[in-house]
Amino acid sequence: MHIVVCVKQVPDTKIIKINPKTNTLDRRSAPAILNPYDAHAVQEAVRLKSILGRGKISVLSMGPPQATEVIKKCIEIGADEGYLISDRAFAGADTLATSYALSKALEKIASVDPIDLVICGKHAIDGDTGQVGPGIARRLDIPPVTNVIEVSEVNSNDRTIVIKRKLSNGYELVQANMPCLLTVEKEINKIEYSPLSNMLKAARYKSHIWSVSDLGEVNITQLGLKGSPTVVGKMFTPPKLEGGKMLDGTSDEQVSQLMEVLLEQKELLNVK
Amino acid sequence: MEEYQGVWVFIEQSEGEIAGVSLELLGAGRQLADKLEVPLAGVLLGEKVRELSTQVIGHGADIVYLIDDPVLKYYRTESYMKCVNNLALKYRPEIFLYGATPNGKDLASAVATDLSTGLTADTTMLDVDVEKRLLEASRPAFGGNIMATILCKKNRPQMATVRPKVMKALPFDGVRIGEVVEEMIELSEEDMRTKVLEIVKNVTKAASLADAHVIVCGGKGMGDLEGFELIHELADTIGASVGGTRDVIEAGWLPHELQIGQTGETVTPKIYFAIGLSGAIQHVVGMKNSELIIAINKDPNAPIFEAATYGIVGDAFEVVPKLIEQFKQIRVKQGGEVSYV
Numbered sequence: 248m249h250i251v252v253c254v255k256q257v258p259d260t261k262i263i264k265i266n267p268k269t270n271t272l273d274r275r276s277a278p279a280i281l282n283p284y285d286a287h288a289v290q291e292a293v294r295l296k297s298i299l300g301r302g303k304i305s306v307l308s309m310g311p312p313q314a315t316e317v318i319k320k321c322i323e324i325g326a327d328e329g330y331l332i333s334d335r336a337f338a339g340a341d342t343l344a345t346s347y348a349l350s351k352a353l354e355k356i357a358s359v360d361p362i363d364l365v366i367c368g369k370h371a372i373d374g375d376t377g378q379v380g381p382g383i384a385r386r387l388d389i390p391p392v393t394n395v396i397e398v399s400e401v402n403s404n405d406r407t408i409v410i411k412r413k414l415s416n417g418y419e420l421v422q423a424n425m426p427c428l429l430t431v432e433k434e435i436n437k438i439e440y441s442p443l444s445n446m447l448k449a450a451r452y453k454s455h456i457w458s459v460s461d462l463g464e465v466n467i468t469q470l471g472l473k474g475s476p477t478v479v480g481k482m483f484t485p486p487k488l489e490g491g492k493m494l495d496g497t498s499d500e501q502v503s504q505l506m507e508v509l510l511e512q513k514e515l516l517n518v519k
Numbered sequence: 520m521e522e523y524q525g526v527w528v529f530i531e532q533s534e535g536e537i538a539g540v541s542l543e544l545l546g547a548g549r550q551l552a553d554k555l556e557v558p559l560a561g562v563l564l565g566e567k568v569r570e571l572s573t574q575v576i577g578h579g580a581d582i583v584y585l586i587d588d589p590v591l592k593y594y595r596t597e598s599y600m601k602c603v604n605n606l607a608l609k610y611r612p613e614i615f616l617y618g619a620t621p622n623g624k625d626l627a628s629a630v631a632t633d634l635s636t637g638l639t640a641d642t643t644m645l646d647v648d649v650e651k652r653l654l655e656a657s658r659p660a661f662g663g664n665i666m667a668t669i670l671c672k673k674n675r676p677q678m679a680t681v682r683p684k685v686m687k688a689l690p691f692d693g694v695r696i697g698e699v700v701e702e703m704i705e706l707s708e709e710d711m712r713t714k715v716l717e718i719v720k721n722v723t724k725a726a727s728l729a730d731a732h733v734i735v736c737g738g739k740g741m742g743d744l745e746g747f748e749l750i751h752e753l754a755d756t757i758g759a760s761v762g763g764t765r766d767v768i769e770a771g772w773l774p775h776e777l778q779i780g781q782t783g784e785t786v787t788p789k790i791y792f793a794i795g796l797s798g799a800i801q802h803v804v805g806m807k808n809s810e811l812i813i814a815i816n817k818d819p820n821a822p823i824f825e826a827a828t829y830g831i832v833g834d835a836f837e838v839v840p841k842l843i844e845q846f847k848q849i850r851v852k853q854g855g856e857v858s859y860v
Contacts, residue, residue: 394625508811
């Protein structure tokens with residue numbers, strides 16, 4: 248079984264700052280990390296490989312040359328091979344152009360070693376869109392199953408997989424033919440501590456780095472900024488909400504004012 | 520591009536029940552359609568869903584595009600996508616909106632790829648530039664500290680997924696008149712590569728959070744897991760549900776399904792307590808439509824006070840125990856329980 252996990256290097260949005268004058272990201276303010284959802288995607292591949300007792304895990308990323316750092320992180324979690332597509336032609340890609348570029352790289356990987364399963368994180372924390380995974384599935388013409396919270400069964404013989412998929416108000420059990428593409432939620436697993444051997448391998452690991460010309464037949468008008476139908480019109484801080492009444496005084500006074508407010512809400516409050 | 524006209528809304532339904540967000544989008548879509556002076560249409564797919572057309576029209580649509588087929592009984596990306604693609608290629612809408620639910624996002628992502636068009640995710644504000652006929656879809660960006668307006672200038676339809684509970688549905692109008700256009704689809708079960716084996720409803724805590732009338736939400740200002748206990752204690756005392764900010768979930772103080780905000784749940788309870796949280800944009804978009812918002816925070820400049828109905832500048836560890844005590848005293852005096860309905 249060949250599992251390919253698509254991963255992204257992202258700025259840690261918990262720390263990142265925005266320049267209030269220009270409304271742009273101060274990228275230097277945040278360290279670059281492996282997108283947390285993608286870490287769970289790699290971990291799930293490692294879990295499936297260990298259950299099946301065999302298989303190979305490749306990871307694929309698109310980004311600047313320093314994105315090889317997150318591939319190393321994936322090797323540490325347990326991936327076997329790592330591929331980075333890196334080229335100025337990919338720059339400025341929105342989700343449509345990103346899924347195109349990644350699908351071309353996946354086709355190249357599959358031409359050497361056919362892919363049974365593609366796993367992506369639910370979304371990347373810098374974009375929060377969740378659109379690239381299903382987009383890749385469409386381009387490879389394999390079924391996507393998004394928002395996966397559990398891989399319940401993998402049947403290598405009849406090449407099917409049974410998945411628990413999160414819904415707005417519950418979950419569903421879905422059976423999909425392989426190859427297929429999953430996007431995973433964080434609750435799918437816990438990131439395990441890596442064995443020392445993985446860390447040593449990761450430290451020395453050299454990723455395969457491909458440029459556009461390595462990808463075979465590619466329509467360059469579908470790449471990067473040129474291939475991206477969406478553009479950012481403007482950035483703004485949202486219109487300020489009016490704000491309400493501040494309850495002043497000592498904490499006792501504040502609480503008693505608040506109690507007055509809460510007890511005023513007769514239709515909400517039910518004192519039996 | 521002039522041949523693309525009209526505003527469409529994907530009507531998400533499950534077992535004959537239309538998702539709330541789809542009705543909200545008919546409300547939002549009606550405004551866009553009126554500004555552009557074009558019809559508003561709902562796309563309704565499923566098995567035995569014909570009678571739902573009345574609801575779609577009653578909530579603001581002029582046209583319902585309907586495909587009613589057993590293969591569409593459950594949502595599956597491939598069957599639904601094929602239907603939507605065919606309809607969009609045939610009738611050419613200029614704007615197409617979907618609820619930002621698991622199924623809505625899944626479908627929109629697949630359709631955008633096949634139609635080679637732009638898709639904006641998790642929109643919280645919608646408008647149109649009438650002159651340029653451009654959809655202005657705005658959403659929190661970069662971890663939610665700022666808003667970005669996304670445009671799709673050259674490709675059609677312009678598509679967006681929209682967060683539940685941020686737009687307003689129109690009241691049902693039983694006398695509104697609309698047209699139902701029924702289409703067929705050639706799809707057989709044998710062609711399908713996925714099968715839905717079972718649907719289990721209302722098992723996650725998120726469902727109860729979405730339905731809760733009173734929510735107590737804590738932020739990282741609670742310090743640690745032990746400090747966060749105070750949130751649970753207040754919630755227990757007043758019979759509320761507990762939620763947390765992204766920081767709280769990432770710290771592991773609460774499970775993922777209790778996250779409130781852009782990447783978690785959007786909630787609109789009658790009373791919302793925001794305690795020890797600053798009010799980052801990505802959090803505020805998930806709770807600002809609550810009816811009564813009470814914010815407690817040490818920092819007088821915390822943006823949460825702008826969203827609040829009532830604000831208390833103070834230490835949660837001093838204020839909240841006193842609040843709990845007050846409720847307990849009422850209970851003793853009344854000899855009964857205090858609970859919210």
